[in-house]
Amino acid sequence: MTETFRKTIQDGLAVLRHELISGAAGVRPLPPLSTDGPGWAVFPVEVRRALVWLVHGVVVLFAVSMFWLSYAVYAGRHSYDGPDWSTGLTLLLGLTAAVPLLLVLIQPIAAWWLSLAGVAAVGVAGLDVDPWPFAEPTFPSHLTVMVVVALRSRPVVAAAVWAGTVAVGVLLATVASPRSWKSDNVTAFAVWSAVALGGALLLRAWLEARNRLAASDDATLAERSKRTVLEERTTIARELHDVVAHHMSVIAIQAEAAPYRVENIPPELAASFGTIRENAVAALAELRRVLGVIRVADFEGYDAPEAPQPTLDALDALLDNVREAGLPVDKVVTGARRDLPPGVELSAFRVIQEALSNALRHSPGSATRVELAYVLGGLGLRVVNGPAVADEASGTASVPAGSGSGHGITGMRERVAVLDGEMTAGPTPDGGYEVVVFLPAPALVESPAATEEDA
Structure with a gap:
């Protein structure tokens, strides 16, 4: 039991090291949305071709909205009088909220690291935002990045991402608060992010189960179609056996009777007719032996067909x-x-x-x-x-x-x-x-x- 637990821990650490460190810069573009399901049939083909990029468009639009939300927050609670952009602080907040959302479409783990670094940078810079350290634009932005990572990574990676984010928030709230009073929203972020990541993991598990079920249904349908083809070929083989067996029997009878239809037939020709008959009989026996096993389970008891094949x-x-x-x-x-x-x-x-x-x-x-x-x-x-x-009375099929x-x-x-x-x-x-x-x-x-x- 101890050995199994130790092996599980080692495997989990290996996954985290690969996913969060060595493979953090890996390019994994978000695939287009599938519109092959029955619910999408209500849309025209041209619309469905555009809807495959629906998720990408929503994320880009969300990134733009978060960038302008950061402008409103730093301008003084949506006053829009316009802060001094030359200070770079408003730009820092906007980029912290927007860039990771765009990057998550291509590199989800790198986007999480960038978003986490932005949250830390905003906290260290002492930007006067409220709440703190997860401001209004960075709170939904970082949460969205974490959800995408959870949907596209293993559960252990999602747990590590949540733990890392909460740890950074606690550290900022503890040692880097720019105010004398606390406006710590780390607890709120920890709760909301746990709920969101839990829902994302459940959604991913459901999607994977549905995909496995669909693959199983496809395999079953393919196997059923293959079995149908084999059954039909078996039926055809049985019927052709009857047809070919009849003709082979006629050949054998004609070859046996041919020497008696002509007087003084040369011995060589008689021998040829005999060879034809022997080959026909041998072919007929082999045909009955091979195809007879298809017709009945006990091919030793195979007999003539019960009825002639229809024409x-x-x-x-x-x-x-x-x-x-x-x-x-x-x-x-x-x-x-x-x-x-x-x-x-x-x-x-x-x-x-x-x-x-x-x-x-x-x-x-x-x-x-x-x-x-x-x-x-x-x-x-x-x-x-x-x-x-x-049916004229009921309006339904007879x-x-x-x-x-x-x-x-x-x-x-x-x-x-x-x-x-x-x-x-x-x-x-x-x-x-x-x-x-x-x-x-x-x-x-x-x-x-x-x-x-x-x-």
């Missing part, structure tokens, strides 16, 4: 279900309908499904339209909905809108990115929402074997 042929059934849920949906198809690669069909169906789900949650009852455009280079999708329809987290949009972007497609999503001018997607899809080429079978 655009199932789009009408999906739209019927959405209509039954209370969302009027129209479908518009442009271009010649043609078969697309299974991955494109699956991703297009899932994107439309997720976009309609979002419309149901966020804009219940809104008029919705699904547009499909078959173009030469691929497939274009557009799902657009209007604002939520209000179904409460959901407050989703945006993960559906993330999932759609992942699906589109897998196929090297493009996607945009955002609100429409009428208060609705639209999702626009283009999926590149080259035209499918029928194999000669399939053409021969059809013939």
